[in-house]
Structures are given as structure tokens and as C-alpha cells.
Amino acid sequence: MRIPALASLVFALLLSAHEVVAEEFVLIVNRDSGISNLSREQASHLFLGRVKMLPTGARANVVEVEPLRAGFYRRLLGREIAEINAYWARLQFSGRTQPPLRVPDSAAAVARVAEDPQAIAFVDAVPEDARARVVLRLGP
């Protein structure tokens, strides 16, 4: 188990040279979203498009930080980014389920969440912006 895990890690590193390895991933929503916290499962469902609505019933606008994706999904689902990409590739084929919006860094994600009450994103640290509310923390 250890060897394949290590191998996949090395593989991931090689694939995304610019990947940032974060200590912690934090899921944030707009403070006006009416959501105080989310379970891992709810988070998974939202980020994988299984659930398209926020618990409040509003449509969820899911945001990904490009450099953090691999680390995040590994932390959240224990899956490699390739699998996630393949998953989305299949769904994109139909055109019905849209993948999350991708932003270049955590700041952009925070800014997006600050603007949009229906937005949900993951970042690598608890943001300082008060308009963003942490609903789930994925520690190491």
C-alpha cells in the first residue's frame, strides 16, 4: 500500500510541477449563503457535480483553485487528479453537468466567493476576507 501511494505521489509531482502542496484545505462560502458548515460528503457531492444545489436550495457555483486541485481531491477523496479529470471528461461529453469554475489562485477564489452568495470554493488557508465563511476544514 505504501509503495503505490508513494509512486502515485511522485507521479502527481511530476505531472504538475507548479502544484502547491498545502498544509490544509479550507472550504469557503459567502457569508450570506446561509450555510454554516458542510460535511465531507456534501463537499464531495458539490465538487463532483453530484449535487448541484447548495443545502439552502440555491444553485451552487463551484470554484476550484487550479494549483490546489490535486492536493485537494487527494485530501477530500483520496483520488488522483487524473481520475478526477477523467471523470469530468466523461461528464463534459454530455455537456449537461458543468465542471467547477477554475481560478488561478486562492485569492481569486476568495474574491469570487466574496462576490457570489452561491459560490463555494476551496483555498489553502482561512481567508482574511470577512465575506468568506469557512464551512469545512480538511486538515492533514
Place this chain on the structure above:
Amino acid sequence: MRGWCCALVPEPASGGDAPPRAFRRVRRTRGIAFRTTASILVFGGLVGGIAAVGSAKLIEHKEHRRLNDALVESMAAVQRTASVAAYARDEQLAAEVVAGLLQSSSVAHAEILEGETVLAAVGVGAAQESPNGAALRRQLRSPFDATETIGELRVVPASAFIAAKAADYSRLVASLLAVLVLSITLGVAWLVGRGVTRGIGRLAGELHGLDVVSGSKVTVPAGHAEDELGRLAGDINALLDRVEAALAREREARGLHAAAERKWRLIFDNAGSGLFTLDSGGGLVEWNPALVRALGLKDEERGISGASLAALLGDEGGRLERMVAAIVEGDEVASADFERRDLEGGSRWLHVVLNAIEGRRDLLQGIVNDITERKRAEDKARAQAERDALTGLLNRRGLERAYSSRRHEYAGTAGLGVLLVDLDGFKWVNDNHGHEAGDELLQLVARRIEGVVRRSDKVARIGGDEFVLLLDDLKSMSMARNIAAKLVDAIGQPFAVLDGRKVRIGASVGVVFTQYPSGELAELLRRADAAMYEAKKAGKSQYRFAFPV
């Protein structure tokens, strides 16, 4: 003798050559090639049919399994996408997946469920309603958690399609089998026809039309020199050789036999003696020209095959019948003379000898010789020997014969008169007028005696001047007396001898009259002589009766 007889014995019917039957062409449907082909066709068709039916079942089953497996594989192929669609609850993707599955004509219905919700369904009927309930199901698990079941992929196979496909496949197999059986059959038929039947047919035709005598041979069918057909042809030729050799020997033997037969036939036909064979009933079987001549038959009488020889011999044929019977009963040989009278009043004497043929009780052989000339010469000689040269009357021997040949006729008849005549005074005429006058006188006396007696009576001169008369069939003693008296009177008349010299003599007659002649003539003569002596003693020129015994 044996030679010609053997040639004449009819041979047992020599097996005449039966007319050759027309060569019967073997009917096509009876030919070996046809029958072999038909057998193979029937057998092959039967086996092929059973195989086709059996394989149809097997193929349907296999095809069903194969299509099922293919479906399972297809489902496995789309499973991941289906899982994704179910996971993302993406009806669109789900619809794409099931539509992809439905592309296969072996799929009747396909659907993807997420939980209990049908995400997408295509095809006819629902999974629950599918015939046989043979829906294939596959659990859909979360792409990210293999332990979580999120839905199901259901596929209903198109059973009718599969069955039809299996049937197609079966038909294909069946037609392949049919083609196989047919081609094998035709191949075998061709081989049999070309390799065996044609050779045999040709051989049979050739053999049928073969003329053994000409020494021709059958030809070994081309390409069959080393096989059974070649051996058959070779054996036929060897047999033909042997038959030909046997025929040649037979021909030679026949030639020899025919030459011998011709020789015997020549002898037979030209023999001076009449040669013939008779059946046991006395009918003529074979005869030669000499027999026809001997029998004095005319041309129109020559068709005498089967005619009774006894009948042809005429009045005396009865004796021949007895001879035939004697031979048939076991005698070796019998012979006799026959006098055959012809219509013109002439007669021929035939000496007939009959022989038994060794080993044949139903056939006799015989020989006929015309002995007429000899017989006549004999008769003449005997007549001369029995006549008195001077008077032409019987002499003593003639008298003896006449008596003995008629003796059986005298028995039981009215009566027999024996008259002994002794001339009185003959010695005087002889001494005074010479022997010539004596001889002439004796001749004249003889004529006078003949003039007195009947034609059937016998007159003999048994001594110098002694005459004997045998008078047949006398009704009474007085008739004898009458004749004796006439005789005495006739001889008592003067005779004219030697140019008219008149002489007178007398006759002393002794008469024996008997109604039961017995014993020897000599005895009768002795008694007549005694009576004559009595007449002489009484004065000559008179008659006396002998005392009855």
C-alpha cells in the same frame, strides 16, 4: 459291324448353341455408380440432417450464451461511464450510454437507474416486463467509493433477435453440411463411375460381344492394369485362352469323328447288304440304300422311317416279329430267310440276321441279303435232284420229300391213297425194240398216269418200270379204286413208240388206302408192293388193295 452301328446310334442331343441374348444395357438406375451415389446421398443426407438439427439446438444455445457474454462485455465496457452518469445524475450522459448499448441489435431495452430513479431508458418494454425476466443487471458503484452502490445498469437482451440469429447460423451450418455432403457424394459418384463402373461396364460390354472362336481378347481398362479390374480382365483373358484351347481340341476331335463317320457312312451307304437298326418294336430307325433295294421298294415307298420291317417283309413278317422279341428278351442273334412276294407275282428271297447291340436293349441291328438268285439256283438244283431225268416225274428222293412235306396235311384228312404201279411186259419191249423204245415208252406211260390223276397228286418213278402215286384228300376208298381202275385201263391201251410201232403193255397196281397215315413212306410202299405182287400173281393188268392194318 460295330463301326457302322455305332455311327448310326443317335447321339444324345448335342447341346445346340443357344442364340446369343441381345446385350442388355444395364439400366442407369441399377448401375453401381447410381446406387453408390444414392446410398451416400441418403446416408449423408440422414447424418447431415441429424447433425444439422442437433447443431441447430447447440448453436442456438451457444449463440445465446455468446450474445449474452457479448452483452455482459458491452455492459462492462460502459459500466464506468454509466457509473459516472449515475453518480453525477447526468440524464444526458446516461441517455448516451443506453443509446450506445441499444446500437447493438441484440439489445431490446437498456436503462440506468440512480438509486430508484430511472436516469435514462431506451428500447421497447421495461426491464420488469421483459420476456423470461432475463434482464442483465449490473450494479453501478460510485466512481470514488467502490463500496457505495449508487445505481444499476439493466439491459434486456433481444431474445427474438438472438433466436433469429441462431437460426440464421444454423441454416448456414446446415447449408454448409449440405454442400459438403453433396460434394462428397458427387466426388464419390464420379470416382466410382470413372474408376469402377465405367471399367466394369466396358469390360462387360466387350465380354458380351466377344467371339470366343475368333480368339479375340478383352482389353484391360486404361489405368486399371494394376488393380482388381485389371486382374479381372487378365483372368478373363486367361479363361478365354483355356476355352479357346478346349474348343480347338474339341474341333479336332469332332473333325476326326466326322471323318470316321464319313468313312463309316460311305461303307454303310455303299454296302451291298441291307443294313439297318430297329427299335424294340421292330420299327426301322436307320437303314441304307441296299435295304431299300433288297426290299424291292419303289421310290415312293422309301419314307419308311418307323415302318415295321415285319410289315415290309409281307406275308411272312410274323416270324420277324418273333425274332425281334427273342432278341429283346436276351438272345444275341437270330436269323431266317423270308420270301417277299411283290404285286407282280414275283418273289424275292431275303436272308435276315438280327443282332443285339451291346448295352442297348431298345435297339437292334440287322443285315439283309438278297438271296433270291441263290435260292432259285438251290431250288432248281433240288428240283433236278428230286426229278427223274427221263420222265420228268419225281424220283424216289422227290417222293420222300413230297410225302414228308405233306405229312402233316394228311393227318385228319379224308384219306391218302398210295398206289404202286409196276408195268407188265416192259422188259419185253425193251428187249425187242431197244432201250430207246423202252425209254420212250416210259415217258408215254408217265404222261398217261398224269392224265389220270389230279394236278395235286404226286407221281414218281422209283425204279426202272415202277411208279408211285400219292393221292391226296380221298373222300373214300372207292375214289382210290376208281383211279386205280382208270390207271390199269389207261396203261393197258396200246402205245405208239419209235415212229409208230405199236406196243401193248399192262400195269399191276397195289393200293394202300389209309385214313390215318402213320410211320414211314417205306412202310406204306412195302404194303403197296405186297398188294401189287398179289395183282401180278392174279394175272397182271389189275389192281389189288392192301389189307388194312
